[in-house]
Each structure stands twice: as structure tokens, then as C-alpha cells.
Amino acid sequence: MTQNAKLRRKGRNTHNIESLTQISIDLFMNRGYDATSVEEIAKAAGITKSAIYYHVANKEELLRRAISNAVGKLFEILEEPAATEGTPLTRLEYIFRRLVEVEFDHLKEIALLLRVRGGSQTERWALEKRREFDRHVQELIVLAQDAGEIRDDLDALAIDRLVFGMLTWIPEWYYIGHRIPPGVLVDAALALIFEGIRQPDVAR
Template identity: 45%
Template sequence: MPTVKRDTYTPDSLLSVAVRVFNERGYDGTSMEHLSKAAGISKSSIYHHVRGKEELLHRAISRALDSLFAVLDEPAACEGRAVARLEHVTRRTVEVLMAELPYVTLLLRVRGNTDTEVWAMGRRREFDQRVAELVKQAAADGDLRADVDARLATRLLFGMINSVAEWYRPDRAASGHGADGGDTSAEVAEAVVRTAFAGLRTH
């Protein structure tokens, strides 16, 4: 397992290492000893910056959530027909997931076992609900099929988006391996939008 050298150690590099270890071992299966070994620093050095591993979890999940909620405030997510706004949010959510892959992956894996995880799940539900409102509005406008329940459509949409975290590998994208995981974020985002809305749009 690669380590972070002492002379390049920063709070950001510690967070990056912690997220990698959380994703590899699971949050519950990670100890401060695991984190100190992976970061190449002492546990006391970690405690100099954070109170413990749950603070690292909170910082990591906050980074993912802040990036996702920022999408909802973009002009294209706030103006125009609901269906166009929904397509924009879908496209940008995929792009954020790919840009912040380790952090969003960690967010998707929380199960509510700690106060931070309960908070994160609540924030995820809030994000999902705001997207669901766009789905409902687009359906009311006649732009989405009326025979598909809005709640089900929202779940299917997020299912497609979140599945990207299971197979996308940034290193393969950088090496240009194409269909086996090397597509760019723009290509993947466009594919998700085209595939999802081909089945949801009324025209």
C-alpha cells in the first residue's frame, strides 16, 4: 500500500489516504492504526489535526455532498423547462461522481452506523428529493412519460448514475482504454443522459 511521505504530509493528503482506506477496508473496519500506517505518520500526528476517524469521515462526505448540492445551484439547474434542468442535473451529477469518485463512493456506502452517517443519509435524501421534484415537474409539463411513476423514475435514474462508481476507473480513462472503463466523464455523462431520457421522454 503506497504511503504519504512525512515531508509532503498535509491535512488534504491525510484525508485522501483516509478515504482510500475507508473504501478498501470499510469505515467500521478501519482503525487509527490503519490510517497512521497508510499515511506514514504517527497517530499523534493525525490527532493534531482531527479528533478521530469520524471527523475524517465527516470531512470526506462533506466534500462529496457540497459538490453534489452545488450542481443544484448552477444556472442551468434553476432556469428553463424542468426536463432540461433535470437533464443538466443528471449530466453534472455523473461528472461530479467521476471527478470526486473516492469521496462519492464513500458517501454511497454509508449505512447510518454513526452520527455522521445518519447526517449524510439525511442529506442524500434531501438531494434525491430535490431531483424527484424536477422529475415530477417534468412529468406534469408533459415532457416525461405519464405511465412511469415519478418516484420509480427517480430511483432508476439514481441507480444508473450511482452504478458508475462501481466500474469507472480514472487511471483507465487517463490511459485511453475506451470501452473497458476509459471513457471521459463527458462521454459517460452524455451516455447516461441519452440512455435514461430515451426511455423517459415523451418525444
């Protein structure tokens, strides 16, 4: 066996599909998915390009693994008992809280999911899943308005987009280095969404 072949074999053994997915996420986040080549992934992993193809068929498979993991975690929230039982308001509160918690537990994968633009089949699938999650929450907002639990003078779609914007932006700025304890942030987010930041006794 040549020295080179030994190194390749070593590369195959020290990396698995999970570690390669993690390395790819960092590159996709820093350079963008389109701008990242399989060659760069191989270089960052310290293995050869052919060693990458030993694990995956192509670059998109690495994106799909990262993103489908994130999508799976988000949709699990909607199946949890507190997301399916109770009043629309308590279900919304629960979903928003869990959304932030899941974001912290899977920061990189979810930040990547939110950067997706729709070029490849995987990206289009991810956009469709994001919209599906969104529609679920929008329906709950309308139900909560109908039940008189949240204000009905505000447009349900606008509320949905604003709250999602706020919550889904979190992994993005955490990823680039802001540090607020997750618990502090979750509490601030829920208080802001439901009660607002104005001191209650201050005249409007």
C-alpha cells in the first residue's frame, strides 16, 4: 500500500457522514452553499475528494442531511402534547418557547435551514417545509383571535411573519457571536411577543 493510499484509508476511517455533515455546515454558512465546492469540504476535513464520495453521492446530500435534521426537530414540536392540547393561546406560547429552545439545541443546522434560498431540490423542499410550519402557526393565531385570546386589531399574517422573523433570526446572530443566556432570551422573547416592552403604566 502506498503512503497516499494509507492516508486516504485513514481519512475514511476518521470521518463519518455525521462529522462530514458538520464540517459542511460551517462551510455552507461561511461561504454560501453555491460557493462551496466538494474540494473545499475535503480540504477542511483533511481528506481527499474521493474519500468524500465514499460517504456521499454529492454536495447536495450533505446539505440534505443537515437541513432534514433541522426540519425534523422543528416539526417534532408540533406533535408534542402541549402543542396540540389546550387553548390556541397556550399552544402558541408553547410552540414559540420550544422553537427558541430547539434553535439553541441545533443552532448551526437551523441557521443553515434559514439561509436556504431555493436553488436546488433540497432547498425548495426546505422552503416548502418552512411554509408548512408557518401555516400551522398562522392558523393558531387566527384561532386565538377568534377565541378573544389575542388582539384581533392586528393582521394575523403580519403577526405571524413578525414573530417568526424575530425568532428565526436568533440562530443567525448567535452563530456570528452574540452571547445572551438562552433562558434570558426565551423569557424576553415571550414577554415581548405577548406583553410588549412598554411599562404598563406609561401613557400611550
